[in-house]
Amino acid sequence: xxxxxxxxxxxxxxxxxxxxxxxxxxxxxxxxxxxxxxxxxxxxxxxxxxxxxxxxxxxxxxxxxxxxxxxxxxxxxxxxxxxxxxxxxxxxxxxxxxxxxxxxxxxxxxxxxxxxxxxxxxxxxxxxxxxxxxxxxxxxxxxxxxxxxxxxxxxxxxxxxxxxxxxxxxxxxxxxxxxxxxxxxxxxxxxxxxxxxxxx
Numbered sequence: 001x002x003x004x005x006x007x008x009x010x011x012x013x014x015x016x017x018x019x020x021x022x023x024x025x026x027x028x029x030x031x032x033x034x035x036x037x038x039x040x041x042x043x044x045x046x047x048x049x050x051x052x053x054x055x056x057x058x059x060x061x062x063x064x065x066x067x068x069x070x071x072x073x074x075x076x077x078x079x080x081x082x083x084x085x086x087x088x089x090x091x092x093x094x095x096x097x098x099x100x101x102x103x104x105x106x107x108x109x110x111x112x113x114x115x116x117x118x119x120x121x122x123x124x125x126x127x128x129x130x131x132x133x134x135x136x137x138x139x140x141x142x143x144x145x146x147x148x149x150x151x152x153x154x155x156x157x158x159x160x161x162x163x164x165x166x167x168x169x170x171x172x173x174x175x176x177x178x179x180x181x182x183x184x185x186x187x188x189x190x191x192x193x194x195x196x197x198x199x200x
Contacts, residue, residue, distance in 0.1 A: 009102060010036045013094040015050060016087065018070050033063065033091065037104055043118040045095075060122050061148035064088075064163050068156035084159050088166030095119070095167070096174035110136070112176035113195060116168060120193075123164075138193040140184075158186070168193065 014033040030050040037043050047063045049056035058066070067087050071080040099115045113136055120127050126141035145164070149157050165183045172181050172195065184191035 009038075010034055011098055011102070013045075013098060014091055016067065016090075018066055031058075031063070033094070035095065035098055037102070043104070043121050045119075045122045059124070059148070061124065061144050061160075062152055062154065064145065064160040065148055065152060065154035065156060067163065068159040069154055071159060072156055080159055081162055084163045085166040088163035088168075089170045091163075092167035092170030093174060096171045099171075099175055110176065110179070110195075112172045112179045115171055115175050116181075116193065116195065119168065119171070132194075135194045135196045140191040140193075143191065161186070 011034065012032055013035050015030055016033070017028045018031050031047045032050050033045065033047050035043075035045045045060045046057050047060075048054060048058070068080075068084055071083045071087070074080060074083060096115070099111065099118075103111065104114065104118065116138060117127070117129065120138060120140075124142075124144040124147070125138075128139045128141070130137050130139065145157050145160050149155050161184075168183060169181055172179050178197050179195045180197075182192075182194045184193070
């Protein structure tokens, strides 16, 4: 997705706390989440340590994995899942506001579908989109969360997926309340997200 503005638009979406990377989680840092819509490079979301500059930048999937590690340090599975989902909801709401206030130039047709495609693009999904009856299906040829976990050693993939699913659900509902989304329950290749318009 590209911008109607020939200049890159960079917007700070959100700020959140993360644990230190040591095994004791002894310190907290703040990470800012940014989004850009660039005519050449496309749509991107990334995070960087607040006030520390682009040298601390991490891609979107790593953000979800490190926050999942942070949630895991708080308690049991139920509490970790709740907090991971809440993180996705807050980020999804912020991203929805961005799309509503600053829509990409080619955000025609279904704004919700375009927003999902932008989000999957910045995750690094090898994506194909297909209309199947009343559903628009997004087929993943790869699993970017698993790939990021292998690169970084951050292994809370399934917990991170709760955050991704919550983000997508919140974002879609805010942009187009008439769309219903179905999402995968496991972080595996060949996953499918689908959306369909609900009947009033």
